[in-house]
């Protein structure tokens with residue numbers, strides 16, 4: 001299978017089975033999305049969604065957040081990873097947005113990355129979610145899943161993964177492809193033991209067709225059927241922490257108990 005054929009299969013499969021993939025962070029406007037994405041670094045969306053309502057209630061606008069002191073904001077963020085840095089970043093971000101951008105959250109990657117706590121990945125998330133700009137945010141799931149399937153080859157950094165993905169994913173699908181791959185990594189192609197038995201991407205997956213198949217053959221277990229294309233079309237839930245995403249619903253029942261080796 002060529003790289004293009006692999007991409008075509010994967011995109012077709014996701015379009016058919018997860019047509020409405022979107023972020024699981026709960027937000028109402030660009031300001032809230034930016035706060036949530038900054039908080040989500042090294043933290044689950046579920047935890048972030050438990051934390052943001054209190055923040056948005058107390059600081060409903062970026063102007064309000066710019067007036068917060070460290071001691072006021074920190075208790076609201078305490079339960080999230082790296083609360084010290086994130087408290088400083090949120091206040092710094094809000095001050096800069098107010099002073100340099102007239103209180104408007106900027107909509108371009110070069111502008112966004114000037115804000116405290118905002119790197120390339122965060123800026124790509126914000127711009128692709130808000131405006132559907134063709135910017136691919138590469139987090140740990142996108143990095144791992146892309147390599148396993150064979151969408152990327154030998155990528156050593158998130159930037160290399162981003163560049164390789166952008167070469168093959170049509171511009172108008174980049175914004176949703178980011179969510180497809182993240183949800184797949186979160187619920188099916190998980191880090192330790194990918195659920196290949198539940199995965200409809202097997203026919204195109206490099207890892208399955210090399211590592212997993214060999215293991216099954218060595219253990220004389222039946223190969224998993226490669227033709228499975230289940231027809232679930234549920235929309236992923238936006239609410240926090242639900243594992244009932246379309247990615248999961250699109251999965252097929254487990255066919256064999258095999259534990260593929262970890263990648264990397």
Ligand code: SF4
Pocket residue numbers: 148149188189190194195196197199200201202205206207208
């Ligand atoms: S077949 Fe297995 S390794 Fe490949 S994408 Fe699916 S879950 Fe991941």
